[in-house]
Amino acid sequence: MREITRTGSIQHSIHLFRWMKNQKNYCARNDIYNMMIRLHARHNWTDQARGLFFEMQEWRCKPDAETYNALINAHGRAGQWRWAMHIMEDMLRAAVCICIFLL
Known part of the structure; x- marks a missing residue:
């Protein structure tokens, strides 16, 4: 999966991801x-990226700081500032750990 998403092939990635979710032992x-x-953000598919965000929670997969950051970045790049702010507020409400490293 990692290699396919790196190449940027969104159609292949979606196909593989659907196949993975249909497996009996999918986690x-x-x-x-x-x-x-x-990957969806790179292709400016912000609605689909947001859909994945909600879908992962339906699978009981808790979004982490990287998840929120990717989604906020996707909406920011698309100029959808209101969505980006809502997601940031959700992140703060969820008390997601934001680690800051001082060098």
């Missing part, structure tokens, strides 16, 4: 959803 993982959200 939702943050890293897969984060890759898919970033």
Whole structure:
């Protein structure tokens, strides 16, 4: 999955992701959803990226700081500032750990 999303092939990634979700032993993982959200963001498919965000929660997969950051970035790049602000507020309400490293 990682290699396909790196190449930027959104159609292949979506096809593989659907196949994965249909497997009996599928277990939702943050890293897969984060890759898919970033890939959709690269293609300016913000609605689909946001849909993945909600879908992952339906699979009981809790968004982390990377997930929120990818989604906020996607909406910011698209100029959808209201969505970006709502997502940021959701992140703060969810008390997602934002780690800041001082060098």
